[in-house]
Amino acid sequence: MLPRFWRKIKYRYNLIGTKCENCNTYYYPPRNLCPKCRRKSKIVEVKFSGKGEVLSYSVIHEAPENMKDQKPYIVALIKLEEGPIITAQLVCDSSEVKKGMKVKAVFRKCGEEGSAGVIYYCTKFVPENL
Amino acid sequence: MVGIVSYGTYIPIYRIKTEEIARIWGENGETISKGLGVKQKSIPNLDEDTATIAVEAAREAVYRAKIDPTHIDAIYVGSESHPYAVKPTATIVGEALEVGNYYFAADLEFACKAGTAGIQICYSMVKSDMIRYGVAIGADTSQGAPGDALEYSASAGGAAYIIGKKGVIAEIIKTVSFTSDTPDFWRREGKPYPKHGGRFTGQPAYFRHITSAAEKIMEELDLKPSDFNYAVFHQPNGKFPVRVAKMLGFSKEQISPGLVVPYIGNTYSGSSLIGLAATLDIAKTDELILLVSFGSGAGSDAFVLRVTDEIENFERKPGVWEKIEKGVFVDYGMYVKLRRKIKMGD
Ligand SMILES: [Zn+2]
Numbered sequence: 001m002l003p004r005f006w007r008k009i010k011y012r013y014n015l016i017g018t019k020c021e022n023c024n025t026y027y028y029p030p031r032n033l034c035p036k037c038r039r040k041s042k043i044v045e046v047k048f049s050g051k052g053e054v055l056s057y058s059v060i061h062e063a064p065e066n067m068k069d070q071k072p073y074i075v076a077l078i079k080l081e082e083g084p085i086i087t088a089q090l091v092c093d094s095s096e097v098k099k100g101m102k103v104k105a106v107f108r109k110c111g112e113e114g115s116a117g118v119i120y121y122c123t124k125f126v127p128e129n130l
Numbered sequence: 131m132v133g134i135v136s137y138g139t140y141i142p143i144y145r146i147k148t149e150e151i152a153r154i155w156g157e158n159g160e161t162i163s164k165g166l167g168v169k170q171k172s173i174p175n176l177d178e179d180t181a182t183i184a185v186e187a188a189r190e191a192v193y194r195a196k197i198d199p200t201h202i203d204a205i206y207v208g209s210e211s212h213p214y215a216v217k218p219t220a221t222i223v224g225e226a227l228e229v230g231n232y233y234f235a236a237d238l239e240f241a242c243k244a245g246t247a248g249i250q251i252c253y254s255m256v257k258s259d260m261i262r263y264g265v266a267i268g269a270d271t272s273q274g275a276p277g278d279a280l281e282y283s284a285s286a287g288g289a290a291y292i293i294g295k296k297g298v299i300a301e302i303i304k305t306v307s308f309t310s311d312t313p314d315f316w317r318r319e320g321k322p323y324p325k326h327g328g329r330f331t332g333q334p335a336y337f338r339h340i341t342s343a344a345e346k347i348m349e350e351l352d353l354k355p356s357d358f359n360y361a362v363f364h365q366p367n368g369k370f371p372v373r374v375a376k377m378l379g380f381s382k383e384q385i386s387p388g389l390v391v392p393y394i395g396n397t398y399s400g401s402s403l404i405g406l407a408a409t410l411d412i413a414k415t416d417e418l419i420l421l422v423s424f425g426s427g428a429g430s431d432a433f434v435l436r437v438t439d440e441i442e443n444f445e446r447k448p449g450v451w452e453k454i455e456k457g458v459f460v461d462y463g464m465y466v467k468l469r470r471k472i473k474m475g476d
Binding site: 009010013014047069070091106107108109110119121124130 | 143185213225
C-alpha cells in the first residue's frame with residue numbers, strides 16, 4: 001500500500017491529468033494516447049482548476065470500517081470545468097447535496113494506517129461557496 | 131524591499147459555542163464567555179489536520195501572488211499540532227504546492243509563535259538572496275483537555291505568508307524578538323493535552339514578552355503607538371490582546387480589525403497571523419502595522435510593516451471576516467466525535 005500510494009502522491013494531492021493539444025480534449029486520469037486522435041495525439045500534462053459541478057451522487061450509509069466515523073458521506077461524479085468526469089468524496093451535509101451543485105477541490109486526509117501508521121492525503125470536493 | 135508578497139488563510143467550517151461546552155461541565159457559559167472574551171471557536175472536520183489547513187492557506191497565498199510555485203525556495207511550517215511527531219508537515223505542503231524538490235524546508239515549534247518565527251527565517255533568507263520566495267505558515271488544530279479552561283479557546287486554523295522582494299504588498303521594516311525560559315505552558319512528548327501554569331500565563335509570560343518586544347521595536351524605529359494605523363497582538367483569548375494594547379497605549383480602533391479570537395477561538399500558531407490577514411484585508415497604501423506574536427515557553431516576535439501601493443491591486447477576497455461568518459454550529463457530542471475524544475472499541 002505505502003509504495004503504491006507514494007508513487008501516486010503527485011496525482012492525489014493535485015488534480016493532474018492530460019490534454020490532447022491536437023483536439024483540445026482533457027483527460028483524467030492522465031492518458032498517454034488520445035483515443036480520438038490516436039497517432040496524431042499531442043499529449044501534455046495539465047493541472048485542473050479544481051472547479052466543477054455535481055453530475056450525480058450517492059449517499060453512503062453502509063460505510064467500510066475506515067469510513068464509519070464519516071457516515072453518511074457522499075461520493076459524487078463531478079464534471080470538472082475542463083471536461084473530464086471524476087469520482088470523489090464530496091464533503092458536505094447529505095441534505096444539501098444536489099445535482100448541478102458547484103463544487104471546488106480541497107486538500108484533505110483520506111485515510112491512515114491506524115493511529116501509528118502513515119497518513120494519506122488526497123483531493124476531495126466541497127461546495128464552492130464554502 | 132523585503133516583505134509580504136501574499137497571504138492566505140484557512141478556518142475550518144465547524145464552530146462550537148462557549149455556552150455549549152460550559153453546559154456539559156456544569157459551568158455558567160455566559161460568565162465564562164464574558165470572562166474569556168470568547169463566544170465560540172472553530173473545530174476541524176474529521177479529515178482535516180494541521181497539514182490540510184497549512185496546504186489550503188498556502189494554496190490561497192500562491193493563487194493570490196500569481197507566482198510560479200517553482201520559484202518558492204523555502205517552506206517553514208510552525209505548529210504545536212503537526213500530524214506526525216517525526217516526519218515534516220513542510221514536505222506535504224511543498225508537494226501539494228508543486229514547488230519541485232530544490233527547496234529549504236523544516237517544521238518549527240514554538241507554541242503560538244512558530245509561524246512568525248518562520249516569517250523571520252524567510253525574511254532573512256530573502257534579504258540575503260538565498261531564496262526568491264519563502265512560505266511561512268502558522269497552522270494548528272490545538273486541543274485542550276476536556277473540562278480544562280483551555281477547552282473553551284483551543285481551536286483550529288492557519289495562515290500562510292509568502293515573503294519575497296518582488297510585488298511586496300507590505301514591507302517588513304524591522305523585526306525584533308524577546309525570548310526567555312518561562313514554563314507557562316507546555317506539552318510533554320506523547321501526551322495528548324497541554325498543561326499550563328494557570329495565572330502564571332499572564333503577567334510573567336504573555337504581558338511581559340509582548341510589551342518588551344513591542345517597546346523595543348518602537349524604540350529602535352523611533353515610533354510611538356499613535357504612529358500606527360493598526361496593531362495585532364497574539365490572541366489566546368479575547369481579554370489579553372485588549373489589555374496589552376491598553377498597556378502599550380494602543381486604541382481599540384487600532385486592534386479591532388484583527389481581533390478574531392472572540393469568533394474562532396485561539397488558533398495558536400495561526401492566531402496573530404490570521405489577525406494580521408484580517409487587518410491586511412482592509413489596509414491601504416502607506417499604512418503602518420505593528421504585529422506582535424507570543425509563544426509560550428516563551429517569546430514574542432515583533433514586526434513593523436508598511437503597506438505598499440501593490441496592495442490596491444492585490445486579490446483579498448474572500449476576506450478573513452467573510453470566512454469567520456460562514457461557521458456551522460455543532461453540539462458537544464459532535465465536537466467530541468470530530469476531535470476524536472471518544473474512546474472507541476477495538
Ligand atoms: Zn486528441
